Amino acid sequence: MSQEDAGALDARYKQAAAEWAVDGFVQPGMVVGLGTGSTAAFAVQRLAALRAQGQLLDVVSVPTSRATESLARSLGVPLSTLEEHPSLDVTIDGADEVSPDLSLIKGGGGALLREKIVAQASQRVVIVVDASKLSPALGTRWHVPVEVLPFGWRSQQRYLESLGARVTVRQGSDGAPFLTDQGNLVLDCAFGPIDAPVPLALRLGARAGLVEHGLFLGIATDLVVAGPHGVEHRER
Numbered sequence: 001m002s003q004e005d006a007g008a009l010d011a012r013y014k015q016a017a018a019e020w021a022v023d024g025f026v027q028p029g030m031v032v033g034l035g036t037g038s039t040a041a042f043a044v045q046r047l048a049a050l051r052a053q054g055q056l057l058d059v060v061s062v063p064t065s066r067a068t069e070s071l072a073r074s075l076g077v078p079l080s081t082l083e084e085h086p087s088l089d090v091t092i093d094g095a096d097e098v099s100p101d102l103s104l105i106k107g108g109g110g111a112l113l114r115e116k117i118v119a120q121a122s123q124r125v126v127i128v129v130d131a132s133k134l135s136p137a138l139g140t141r142w143h144v145p146v147e148v149l150p151f152g153w154r155s156q157q158r159y160l161e162s163l164g165a166r167v168t169v170r171q172g173s174d175g176a177p178f179l180t181d182q183g184n185l186v187l188d189c190a191f192g193p194i195d196a197p198v199p200l201a202l203r204l205g206a207r208a209g210l211v212e213h214g215l216f217l218g219i220a221t222d223l224v225v226a227g228p229h230g231v232e233h234r235e236r
């Protein structure tokens with residue numbers, strides 16, 4: 001199969017997972033967190049399509065990034081904020097890597113901070129992925145994105161290297177350093193397979209200047225994964 005065909009197939013699986021999650025988890029009157037990335041975008045499109053059919057008209061959504069906010073707005077999906085709705089019913093978001101216990105690496109789109117804030121405010125966190133995102137151990141197929149303040153970022157790079165990471169400063173499409181919605185840098189940290197994610201997360205969380213990391217442990221409640229064998233739902 002050509003790379004192009006494989007990409008189109010992955011997109012079909014992403015769409016199937018996202019639509020299954022919206023249909024299965026979003027009920028009238030709910031407040032819904034909208035994730036970031038190409039899979040989460042299919043969920044936003046599904047919400048818009050259901051609205052066009054006169055369904056879920058009283059659902060309001062909280063976006064996890066400016067990109068998702070502008071997509072939702074362009075499709076007429078009503079938006080709100082965490083200030084107005086500090087507790088959400090459900091969030092539907094993608095992930096870069098998912099381990100068997102539903103631990104995640106997120107932040108491929110650089111939205112990890114808002115994604116984690118919105119997820120932690122949600123009663124249910126439904127992760128939608130194509131089957132290529134499944135992995136035996138976090139770090140096997142993806143790096144851990146770490147959002148850092150520009151102030152003193154090189155000392156964060158040293159710190160991350162001292163924890164065993166190969167660190168790359170994320171670049172934007174223009175070749176300049178990528179900046180998050182908060183104006184921070186992202187350091188992509190290749191650790192290789194991570195035997196003990198919890199101690200690593202604690203060390204990352206304890207460091208001043210390190211704003212957030214892409215290890216999402218104990219946060220996902222549900223996984224919807226689509227692949228050649230159809231759509232599967234797992235609960236943690």
Ligand SMILES: O=C(CO)[C@H](O)[C@H](O)COP(=O)(O)O
Nearest residue numbers: 037038039094107108109111
């Ligand atoms: O964490 C994310 C953005 O910060 C995304 O959910 C993750 O990168 C998956 O993206 P995609 O659905 O495009 O594969």
